Amino acid sequence: MSNAWESFYDWFDAILDFMPELPVGDWIEAFVEWLQNAAWLFMAIRGTVAFVTDVFNGFFSLIPPILFILILTAVGYLLVRKTGKFGLPILIFFGLLFIESIGYWDDLILTLSLVLTATLISIIIGIPVGIWMGRNDMVRNIVTPILDFMQTMPAFVYLIPAVAFFSIGIVPGVIASVIFAVPPTVRLTNLGIRQVPAELIEASDAFGSTPGQKLFKVQLPMAKVTIMAGVNQTIMLALSMVVIAAMIGTDGIGRQVYYAVGRNDLAMGFEAGISLVILAIILDRLTQALNPDKRAS
Amino acid sequence: MAKIEVRNLSKIFGRRPKPALEMLKEKKSKDEILKETGLTVGVNRATFDVNEAEVFVIMGLSGSGKSTLVRLLNRLIDPTEGQIQIDGDDLAKMNDEQLREVRRKKMSMVFQKFGLFPFRTILQNVEYGLEVQAISKEERHQKAMEALKLVGLEGYEEQYPDQLSGGMQQRVGLARALANDPTVLLMDEAFSALDPLIRKDMQDELLDLQAKMQKTIIFITHDLDEALRIGDRIMIMKDGAVVQIGTPEDILMHPADDYVSRFVEDVDRSKVYTAEHIMTRPETVNIDKDGTRVALQRMRDADISSVYCVNRSRQLQGIVHAADIAEAVKRDERDIVPYVQKDVPTCSLDTPMHDLFNLTSTSSVPIAVVGEDNKLEGIVIRSKILSALSGKEVNEIE
Numbered sequence: 001m002s003n004a005w006e007s008f009y010d011w012f013d014a015i016l017d018f019m020p021e022l023p024v025g026d027w028i029e030a031f032v033e034w035l036q037n038a039a040w041l042f043m044a045i046r047g048t049v050a051f052v053t054d055v056f057n058g059f060f061s062l063i064p065p066i067l068f069i070l071i072l073t074a075v076g077y078l079l080v081r082k083t084g085k086f087g088l089p090i091l092i093f094f095g096l097l098f099i100e101s102i103g104y105w106d107d108l109i110l111t112l113s114l115v116l117t118a119t120l121i122s123i124i125i126g127i128p129v130g131i132w133m134g135r136n137d138m139v140r141n142i143v144t145p146i147l148d149f150m151q152t153m154p155a156f157v158y159l160i161p162a163v164a165f166f167s168i169g170i171v172p173g174v175i176a177s178v179i180f181a182v183p184p185t186v187r188l189t190n191l192g193i194r195q196v197p198a199e200l201i202e203a204s205d206a207f208g209s210t211p212g213q214k215l216f217k218v219q220l221p222m223a224k225v226t227i228m229a230g231v232n233q234t235i236m237l238a239l240s241m242v243v244i245a246a247m248i249g250t251d252g253i254g255r256q257v258y259y260a261v262g263r264n265d266l267a268m269g270f271e272a273g274i275s276l277v278i279l280a281i282i283l284d285r286l287t288q289a290l291n292p293d294k295r296a297s
Numbered sequence: 298m299a300k301i302e303v304r305n306l307s308k309i310f311g312r313r314p315k316p317a318l319e320m321l322k323e324k325k326s327k328d329e330i331l332k333e334t335g336l337t338v339g340v341n342r343a344t345f346d347v348n349e350a351e352v353f354v355i356m357g358l359s360g361s362g363k364s365t366l367v368r369l370l371n372r373l374i375d376p377t378e379g380q381i382q383i384d385g386d387d388l389a390k391m392n393d394e395q396l397r398e399v400r401r402k403k404m405s406m407v408f409q410k411f412g413l414f415p416f417r418t419i420l421q422n423v424e425y426g427l428e429v430q431a432i433s434k435e436e437r438h439q440k441a442m443e444a445l446k447l448v449g450l451e452g453y454e455e456q457y458p459d460q461l462s463g464g465m466q467q468r469v470g471l472a473r474a475l476a477n478d479p480t481v482l483l484m485d486e487a488f489s490a491l492d493p494l495i496r497k498d499m500q501d502e503l504l505d506l507q508a509k510m511q512k513t514i515i516f517i518t519h520d521l522d523e524a525l526r527i528g529d530r531i532m533i534m535k536d537g538a539v540v541q542i543g544t545p546e547d548i549l550m551h552p553a554d555d556y557v558s559r560f561v562e563d564v565d566r567s568k569v570y571t572a573e574h575i576m577t578r579p580e581t582v583n584i585d586k587d588g589t590r591v592a593l594q595r596m597r598d599a600d601i602s603s604v605y606c607v608n609r610s611r612q613l614q615g616i617v618h619a620a621d622i623a624e625a626v627k628r629d630e631r632d633i634v635p636y637v638q639k640d641v642p643t644c645s646l647d648t649p650m651h652d653l654f655n656l657t658s659t660s661s662v663p664i665a666v667v668g669e670d671n672k673l674e675g676i677v678i679r680s681k682i683l684s685a686l687s688g689k690e691v692n693e694i695e
Contacts, residue, residue, distance in 0.1 A: 202373050203412035207426035207477070208401035217428070221416045 056113035111252035118177035130189020173250025177241035188230025192223025299346035306379030308339035354528030362537035405474035420454035576675030
């Protein structure tokens with residue numbers, strides 16, 4: 001018995017030896033190189049992304065820190081006024097004050113601008129793709145494995161083609177963030193559209209709605225809460241990615257973390273780290289507060 | 298011409314339905330087709346007409362294809378084969394644009410679980426069908442308010458569906474369907490999700506509304522009592538095929554087959570039968586002609602203790618009792634008029650059997666059934682009510 005097994009093992013091993021090594025890496029490299037032909041396209045993207053980021057950053061920089069803190073606190077207060085959970089405005093006020101006091105304000109504003117840019121692009125791409133998936137099974141069957149791929153690939157890997165196409169700096173950081181952060185918006189938009197009860201779809205059809213009316217008057221309003229949950233996740237993922245993107249020269253708080261690691265500077269690492277945590281919590285809670293069930297009150 | 302004419306309408310679920318359609322033509326059963334082709338028959342060559350302004354009930358157990366059929370009528374489900382003529386136009390051949398127009402102007406639908414949009418107020422829900430037609434805000438508002446008033450929901454415009462009870466939510470569903478002023482209303486198990494008492498109220502209200510509006514209503518239900526209550530005609534379905542079409546009486550009295558008989562076995566007959574079904578031919582005396590001796594003889598022959606009196610044109614005059622007449626005969630009086638008691642229990646031809654229970658239990662004499670001009674049409678005796686309840690033969694009505 002064991003003899004038969006061994007001979008089979010040897011035979012199989014011989015086959016494995018025979019198999020050529022598939023040059024997957026070479027193919028992808030060739031593909032990326034081929035894409036360089038569309039350089040004008042990447043230039044255009046680069047310009048747009050840089051412009052949007054600059055607009056956010058320029059606008060936020062105009063506002064004096066203390067005014068910015070007060071405005072954001074007021075927004076937080078207005079959002080939670082009805083629920084009576086005043087932790088959010090308190091967190092915003094003291095959290096931002098802390099970041100300003102340890103001297104990370106400019107980095108904070110830049111990081112925030114990067115996150116907002118990446119989120120904006122993710123929404124512009126993600127929601128339409130999600131809607132398309134939600135209404136068409138074939139599209140869903142094609143897009144789902146792509147999303148799985150995008151989410152399981154280690155985030156660092158996206159930095160390499162991002163640099164190849166957009167060189168270093170802010171723009172490849174935003175692009176890598178978009179690739180990393182867009183899947184939740186797509187997935188949850190699709191889910192939200194599909195979760196609309198069949199009877200509501202029938203009602204909408206039975207009264208003679210066009211497909212567009214059905215989408216905007218029934219499906220999107222019904223899916224809103226789910227889509228917003230996806231956007232919230234996208235913001236969180238974008239924030240984590242713009243930090244990692246410091247490795248390819250993207251500025252902001254991430255850069256400080258990256259430096260701190262390089263210099264083994266514990267104090268700086270924690271200051272920057274805590275700043276990021278505060279920003280993350282504020283963004284998360286703000287977007288969640290933006291997404292209440294309107295009929296709860 | 299009928300409002301809606303359905304001809305050979307079939308729905309086969311599954312890809313490549315052709316072989317199943319062929320098998321339907323060979324009169325193969327739903328089970329056989331499923332076994333041989335793996336295709337499910339939703340509706341099997343249904344043919345029927347729905348008349349203008351009638352309540353047409355489609356009844357069947359779950360899986361009988363009734364819900365599929367109603368969705369074929371407004372093409373929420375596309376038919377595999379057959380025609381659906383509405384006002385002479387074939388719905389099955391229409392393109393999307395024409396179909397939308399029919400759905401917006403001619404047909405509305407009321408859903409089993411209401412199908413209200415939870416994020417819209419009651420008013421916005423009712424306005425939906427008008428909104429998709431791009432009707433101006435004022436007109437929309439006005440029509441929606443009228444529809445809400447019709448169903449008795451004024452004052453709830455700004456509420457949300459989940460703030461209302463089930464019965465009220467379905468009124469909203471009805472108001473939404475009525476707001477477009479359609480000629481055809483499709484109601485898919487519209488009252489099945491409601492409590493029995495509320496269901497009965499809604500049925501009454503629907504009948505009241507129908508008396509005013511004269512819509513063509515196609516009502517789906519699995520509840521025979523409901524079907525008998527509201528239907529002008531009833532169509533019974535089984536395994537996607539039409540088993541019988543007829544008035545409630547037809548269905549009860551001449552079930553087409555065992556399936557229908559079993560259906561109607563448990564029906565509460567007291568709600569369906571009227572005095573006309575169970576009345577018997579009375580012995581009478583004619584006060585213009587007959588005297589006391591004739592009256593007494595008649596009672597003796599028929600072995601009864603009282604007899605109804607009519608005049609020459611068979612109009613009800615009253616009742617005489619054997620004891621009184623016997624006295625009169627002894628005293629040799631001929632005229633019976635002084636002995637006629639005018640106070641007698643009466644009912645009309647269409648008094649439901651249900652109401653006759655009370656009358657018979659409080660009365661010692663049979664109930665006189667009077668028709669037009671106070672004419673005596675028959676009498677109802679208690680034993681006949683009981684035998685009708687137990688499913689025995691009843692009178693046929695032309």
